[in-house]
Amino acid sequence: MNLLQIKPLEEPKLVKKAIGIDLGTTHSIIALFENEKVKYFQENQSDLIPSVVHYDKDGSVLVGAKAQAKLMASPSETLYSIKRLMGRSVQDLEIQNIHFPYQYHHSEQSQPHIQIHEKTVTPVQVSAEILKALLHLSHSEDASIDQAVITVPAYFDETQRQATVEAARLAGIQVLRLLNEPTAAAIAYGLEQKAEGLYLVYDLGGGTFDVSLLKIEKGVFEVLGMGGLSHLGGDDFDRLIAEHLRDKVEARVDIASLRVIAKNTKEALSTKTEVSVNIENQSIRITRAEFEDWIFPLVMNTLETVNEVLKTANVSSAQIDGVLLVGGSTRVPYIIELMEKHFPGKLHHSIDPDKVVAMGAAIQASILSGNRKDPHVLLDVIPLSLGIEMMGGLVEKILMRNSKMPCQRTQTFTTYQDNQTGLSLHVVQGERELAKDCRSLARFDLTGIPPMPAGLARIEVSFRLDADGLLDVTAIELQSQTKSHIQVKPTFDLSSDAIGDLLNDSIMNASQDIKNRKISEKCVEAQHLIDTIEKAMQSSSELLTDLEIQNIQDTKEALSKEIENKDSVAKLNTQIQALESAADVLMQKRLQWVLDQTLTGRSISEVFKDYD
Numbered sequence: 229m230n231l232l233q234i235k236p237l238e239e240p241k242l243v244k245k246a247i248g249i250d251l252g253t254t255h256s257i258i259a260l261f262e263n264e265k266v267k268y269f270q271e272n273q274s275d276l277i278p279s280v281v282h283y284d285k286d287g288s289v290l291v292g293a294k295a296q297a298k299l300m301a302s303p304s305e306t307l308y309s310i311k312r313l314m315g316r317s318v319q320d321l322e323i324q325n326i327h328f329p330y331q332y333h334h335s336e337q338s339q340p341h342i343q344i345h346e347k348t349v350t351p352v353q354v355s356a357e358i359l360k361a362l363l364h365l366s367h368s369e370d371a372s373i374d375q376a377v378i379t380v381p382a383y384f385d386e387t388q389r390q391a392t393v394e395a396a397r398l399a400g401i402q403v404l405r406l407l408n409e410p411t412a413a414a415i416a417y418g419l420e421q422k423a424e425g426l427y428l429v430y431d432l433g434g435g436t437f438d439v440s441l442l443k444i445e446k447g448v449f450e451v452l453g454m455g456g457l458s459h460l461g462g463d464d465f466d467r468l469i470a471e472h473l474r475d476k477v478e479a480r481v482d483i484a485s486l487r488v489i490a491k492n493t494k495e496a497l498s499t500k501t502e503v504s505v506n507i508e509n510q511s512i513r514i515t516r517a518e519f520e521d522w523i524f525p526l527v528m529n530t531l532e533t534v535n536e537v538l539k540t541a542n543v544s545s546a547q548i549d550g551v552l553l554v555g556g557s558t559r560v561p562y563i564i565e566l567m568e569k570h571f572p573g574k575l576h577h578s579i580d581p582d583k584v585v586a587m588g589a590a591i592q593a594s595i596l597s598g599n600r601k602d603p604h605v606l607l608d609v610i611p612l613s614l615g616i617e618m619m620g621g622l623v624e625k626i627l628m629r630n631s632k633m634p635c636q637r638t639q640t641f642t643t644y645q646d647n648q649t650g651l652s653l654h655v656v657q658g659e660r661e662l663a664k665d666c667r668s669l670a671r672f673d674l675t676g677i678p679p680m681p682a683g684l685a686r687i688e689v690s691f692r693l694d695a696d697g698l699l700d701v702t703a704i705e706l707q708s709q710t711k712s713h714i715q716v717k718p719t720f721d722l723s724s725d726a727i728g729d730l731l732n733d734s735i736m737n738a739s740q741d742i743k744n745r746k747i748s749e750k751c752v753e754a755q756h757l758i759d760t761i762e763k764a765m766q767s768s769s770e771l772l773t774d775l776e777i778q779n780i781q782d783t784k785e786a787l788s789k790e791i792e793n794k795d796s797v798a799k800l801n802t803q804i805q806a807l808e809s810a811a812d813v814l815m816q817k818r819l820q821w822v823l824d825q826t827l828t829g830r831s832i833s834e835v836f837k838d839y840d
Contacts, residue, residue, distance in 0.1 A: 246375040246404055246597035247366050248589025250412075251359065251392065252279055253311040253461060254434025255556070257586035258362045260369060261594040266587050269365040276556075276582055277365070279434075281357045282306045283344040291361035303484035304331070305344055309435050309463055310358075313340055313351035314395075315388030339391075352391050356398035363401055375402045377593040379585050381431075381438045382408040382454040386669075389697055390715075404596040406697070410440035411451070412588030413554040416579055419444050425549030426452070430534065430567060431585070433555035435461040437530050441541050450632070453541040455533045460526055462557035466490040468522040469514065479508040494519070498559050520562045527563060531570065545571060553577040554584050610635075614691055614699065617654035617663035619644055620748040626691045629659060636692040643687075645759070647679040653689065655701055655714075661745040674703045676710040750800040751791045757804060758784055761811050764818065771817040783810040 250257045255276040258269045268275040271292050282295035283305050290298065299306045313332075317339060332340035341348040359378075366373045378401075380392055389406055396403045410429030419427060424444050431438040438456040469490035470483055477486075489505060493514060496503045502515040538545060551571045558564065558581045568575055579587065594600040610633060615625035618641075626637050643651065652673050658666030677685055686706040693699050704711045761784065769777060787803040 244375060244597055245370050245373050245599070246377065246593035247363075247373055248412075248586050248591070248593045249359070249362055249376050249378045250409070250583075250586035250589060251311065251355065251378055251380070252433055252585075253309050253436055254463060255279055255582065256358055256362060257583055258366055259583070259586040259590035260366065261587075261590035262599070266583075266590055267369070268583065268586070269362075269368065271365060277358075277362065278308075279310065279358055280306060280308045281310070281354050283349070285345055289357055291357055300482070300485040300488060303482065307342065307344075307349075307354050310351050310354045312435050312459060314355060315385070315391040316340070316351075352395045353398065355392070355395035359396055359399035359401055363399055374400060375404050375593070375597060377405050377407050377589045377596065378403055379407050379409045379412050379589050381436050381456055382410055382440050382451070384697075386698055393698075404593060407589055407592055408440065408451070408454075409438055409585050410442070410454070410552075410554070412585045412592065413552050414442055414444070415588035415591050416584045417552060417576060419550075426543060426547055428534065428538075428548050428551045428571070429554060430530070430551055430558065431554035432530060432557040432563065433461050434557065435459070435463050437461060437533065439530070439534050439537050441537050441543065452543070453537045455537040455540075457529060457533060460529060461555075462491075462494070464526055465494055465519075465523050465557065465560070468526075469493050469519065472514070472518075472522065473505065473507060473512060476512045477507050477510055479510070481507060494560075498561060516561070523560070523562065527566060531566065534570075548574060550574050550576050552584075554581050556582045610693065612657050612667075613659055614655070614657050614669075614693070615666075616689060617656060620752040621663050622745060622748050622752075623656055623658075623661060623663050623666055626689065627693060631693075633697060634692075634694045636690065638688050638690040641687045641689060642683050643677065643680075643685040644682055644756075646682045646763075648682065648685070649677045649679055650675040651677070651687070651703075653701070653703055653712075655699075661742065662748065669699075670701070670714055672701070672703075672712055672714040674705065674710065674712040676708060677705045678708050680707075744794075746797050747794050747800070750797050750804075751794060754787055754791050754800055754804050757807060758787060761807065761814070764811075764814060768814065768818050768821070771821060772814060776813050780807070780810045780814065783807045 245260060245262070248259045248261065250259075256279050257275055257277065260267045260269070271277045274293070277292045278296040280292065280295040280299065282290040282298040282302065284290070295306055296308075299308065331343040339350055339352070341350055342354070363373070363376075376396065378392060378396060380389060384392070384406075392406060393403050409431055413429050413431065414427060419442075427442045427444060429438075429440045429442065431440075436456060437460045439454065440451055441453040443450045443452050466487050467490070470486040473486050473490060474481065474483060486507075489507065493503050493505055497514070497516045497519050500516070502513060505512045505514065538548075548571055551567060551574050553564070553567065553575060558567075558577065564575070564577070591600070610627055610629055610631045613625040613629045614627040615623050618624050624639070624641075626639055627635060650673060652671060654663060654671050655669045656663050656666040657669050660666050674687065677687075688704050688706060690702045690704075691699065692702070698715065700713065700715050702711065702713045761780065765777075765780070772780075783803070783806045787800075787807050790800050790803045793799075
């Protein structure tokens with residue numbers, strides 16, 4: 229009789245939970261998507277956790293509502309809107325006229341250091357405190373949670389994305405993916421499952437405005453265009469109200485204190501036509517009409533950005549199938565009214581605009597952690613081409629603008645000079661033909677190349693852009709397998725305004741750029757000819773007469789002057805031909821000398837034996 233081997237039932241494999249985090253400028257939200265439901269983790273019975281950090285004199289750190297409560301009494305030790313500083317330099321802040329009540333100064337790493345009591349903190353460290361507090365809230369559900377999808381504005385560049393990843397690392401969070409905020413909103417609305425066509429995501433948060441044009445087809449998202457204003461949001465609406473109150477109040481009141489009152493006033497005006505504010509025993513009346521007059525220029529800036537995105541993508545407003553309103557500031561009735569006029573009957577705002585991004589992030593986190601089957605694909609695009617600088621300052625584009633991310637491309641290059649044992653690689657971004665007109669991203673060196681004649685070395689340069697928009701560049705010399713690598717971290721952020729300026733520059737200067745490129749290419753050719761002749765002269769000048777040497781020197785100097793002037797391809801060609809003609813006697817005499825050395829004193833049969 230055969231016995232059955234009885235095995236204990238295997239427990240179903242538990243997949244680790246992962247959270248979605250909307251790391252906002254004014255508020256942050258943390259969510260978990262499980263069993264087709266979204267759970268938001270609360271602080272003080274609120275889903276919105278203020279993105280505020282307070283540093284006390286005793287070294288303790290407060291985050292969220294407790295920190296926000298300190299804002300009026302301790303404005304210089306209470307940090308808010310820190311997202312605006314992520315990945316920026318002090319120079320950026322000065323150029324864009326971004327001001328805060330706390331003090332910050334330059335550092336060796338170019339990022340601002342904020343003075344707090346006797347120490348300084350960086351924006352990355354402040355963001356890490358916020359993320360740490362959010363992670364702690366999630367541990368009420370599961371203490372093992374340490375993975376997250378974190379959302380960022382679509383126009384965040386590599387520096388800002390890297391800063392976000394670094395803040396998460398300091399907070400003990402493994403980033404599964406950085407997800408563009410507009411894409412997260414589209415996922416929350418489930419557009420990949422029930423809609424196809426062109427959708428516009430209008431995201432007006434506390435500190436940033438972000439607009440993306442999405443094409444949805446058979447469950448696939450493709451970002452056709454994006455834009456935004458990295459220093460415009462609900463905070464600016466608050467500031468306008470606060471400045472008005474300051475002008476009206478007879479007593480001296482700190483602007484930071486007025487901002488709290490201004491925020492409450494703005495929210496009240498979303499449901500009322502007028503609000504009375506009491507400050508220092510003084511009553512001030514503000515009407516919705518007044519508020520709309522103050523914010524009109526800012527709202528029009530957002531609509532202009534929307535129109536620019538549509539124009540760049542060659543799409544009319546009539547072709548848009550739907551508009552998603554995202555961000556708490558879209559609750560302002562005036563914004564809904566203007567957007568309805570712009571896109572009649574196409575607005576979607578059924579999901580809480582404050583929570584929609586976190587909801588999409590939570591859904592994506594559930595997918596990436598293996599808890600939910602992925603029904604759709606996200607395809608973002610590169611806003612500007614990426615390449616390297618070549619001889620003569622030319623740009624060789626490797627990843628072209630509008631390439632879908634993630635993407636990778638490898639191109640082979642060679643050395644310019646004999647016995648060259650190293651080279652410097654300059655990574656640039658932009659559409660112009662010369663490196664000096666593009667945006668410099670990074671420089672790194674490849675050394676240890678075996679000495680060999682110019683043109684024989686084979687160097688493979690690979691550009692790899694991941695789904696988060698982070699760029700890796702690798703260079704490898706194929707014979708020796710010598711390798712060098714860099715993860716590109718640009719020095720300055722790249723707003724949609726900057727992207728637009730770079731694209732417009734490339735269009736306006738296209739004709740001149742092509743001309744300059746042709747001249748630069750001809751200059752490289754001319755310089756190579758000069759180098760070749762100089763090398764030949766060093767070993768064979770004794771074959772020439774003084775007159776022949778002088779003629780070569782004169783034409784060589786004339787060509788060098790044309791290289792310096794860079795006037796035209798025609799003039800360079802004329803001088804190249806003149807130098808080739810002058811040097812022809814050198815080449816003939818060198819050839820004759822080689823033949824003489826080979827044939828003198830030898831029979832024909834002896835010579836042919838050398839080649840048998």
